[in-house]
Amino acid sequence: MALPAPLQFKPLHPTFVAEVKGMDWTKPIPDSTIEQIKDGMDKYGVLVFRNANIDNDTQVAFTRRFGELDSMPFIRRRGRFPEQPHIFDVSNMDDNGEIVKTTNRAQVMLAKGNELWHADMQYHPRRDKYSVLRAVAIPPKGCGGETEFADSRTAYDELSQEWKDKLENMVCDCSLIHNRRGAAPDLYKGVDPYDWSISRWKAVYPHEGSGRKNLYVTSYCYKFDGLSIEESQKMVQELIEHGSQPKNVYRVLWEQAGDIVMWDNTATWHRALDSSAYRFKYKRDMRRTNTFDDGPNAWGENEPGNDWKVKLPKEPLAHEMGTQDAAPVMTAKEVHASA
Numbered sequence: 001m002a003l004p005a006p007l008q009f010k011p012l013h014p015t016f017v018a019e020v021k022g023m024d025w026t027k028p029i030p031d032s033t034i035e036q037i038k039d040g041m042d043k044y045g046v047l048v049f050r051n052a053n054i055d056n057d058t059q060v061a062f063t064r065r066f067g068e069l070d071s072m073p074f075i076r077r078r079g080r081f082p083e084q085p086h087i088f089d090v091s092n093m094d095d096n097g098e099i100v101k102t103t104n105r106a107q108v109m110l111a112k113g114n115e116l117w118h119a120d121m122q123y124h125p126r127r128d129k130y131s132v133l134r135a136v137a138i139p140p141k142g143c144g145g146e147t148e149f150a151d152s153r154t155a156y157d158e159l160s161q162e163w164k165d166k167l168e169n170m171v172c173d174c175s176l177i178h179n180r181r182g183a184a185p186d187l188y189k190g191v192d193p194y195d196w197s198i199s200r201w202k203a204v205y206p207h208e209g210s211g212r213k214n215l216y217v218t219s220y221c222y223k224f225d226g227l228s229i230e231e232s233q234k235m236v237q238e239l240i241e242h243g244s245q246p247k248n249v250y251r252v253l254w255e256q257a258g259d260i261v262m263w264d265n266t267a268t269w270h271r272a273l274d275s276s277a278y279r280f281k282y283k284r285d286m287r288r289t290n291t292f293d294d295g296p297n298a299w300g301e302n303e304p305g306n307d308w309k310v311k312l313p314k315e316p317l318a319h320e321m322g323t324q325d326a327a328p329v330m331t332a333k334e335v336h337a338s339a
Helices: 031-044 056-064 105-115 152-157 161-167 176-183 229-243
Strands: 008-011 018-021 046-049 128-137 147-151 171-174 199-202 204-206 213-215 221-224 249-252 260-264 268-272 285-292
Touching: 008 031, 018 031, 031 046, 031 260, 046 249, 056 128, 056 285, 105 176, 105 268, 147 152, 152 213, 152 229, 152 268, 199 204, 221 229, 260 268
Parallel strands: 018 046
Antiparallel strands: 008 018, 046 260, 128 260, 128 285, 147 249, 147 268, 171 199, 171 221, 204 213
């Protein structure tokens, strides 16, 4: 049997991101094609596949070729795909497939954390490596819903030697509560992130596939060892501003339903853009699958094998209700997100 023609990678940015040409999703994908995609991911960090037009099962099977799958538990809600726990539903739709009309203030504010620069699951003890995001329905052009990426390897390369020396062995405590409160300051007022789950990650790790170093400082970073929270936050903001300069950023435009974007969370940051223009008007049905990192830094500075699950306070606006009921009944992955 003849092997398929090699894939073509069309660069979309001077330092990262490429569109993949020549992918045939209608046939079984050979190992040689998977290896080409891995090589492309190592080089570009973000790959765009136009008009893939695959279904949930194919997306799950494809993602599994790259590693062990992460999953999204359904506790507070059944979810649209209860038989497919590896599908992260990051849409604006309810369990019946209708546009969510809720104006619940807390839910709207919680989702805004995804509009800050982040890497998937940095607030967990084991991080995710690859994310595969598929568009099933998108808003009309001009209504928003794009996804932005930042080249965090080039961001490290462009740091001064003084910064590189300073960051080399620094370790940061990471918190989902801090991220959510950073995007919407009214959330979790009076809540100390240290009373909840904290993951620990170095500011810089080598990227396994390329050998380049990666700046792993995002909106989840709360406090560096040896520094105060105030000093840490000043440093985090300076580094995120450095990494997200326009020259290091690429905005992926979702051209049609069926498009797929795949990225490496150990080589890039990403963020969702403001959803207010389409949230209650048009469906944005996006479905994501993720693989766990299986490399030497998969667990960061956390205890390898101790895969605890992040929990959040029951009521993010408890301070407004005159109660401090902080029963941990909501796991972090249940905070409905966009990407």
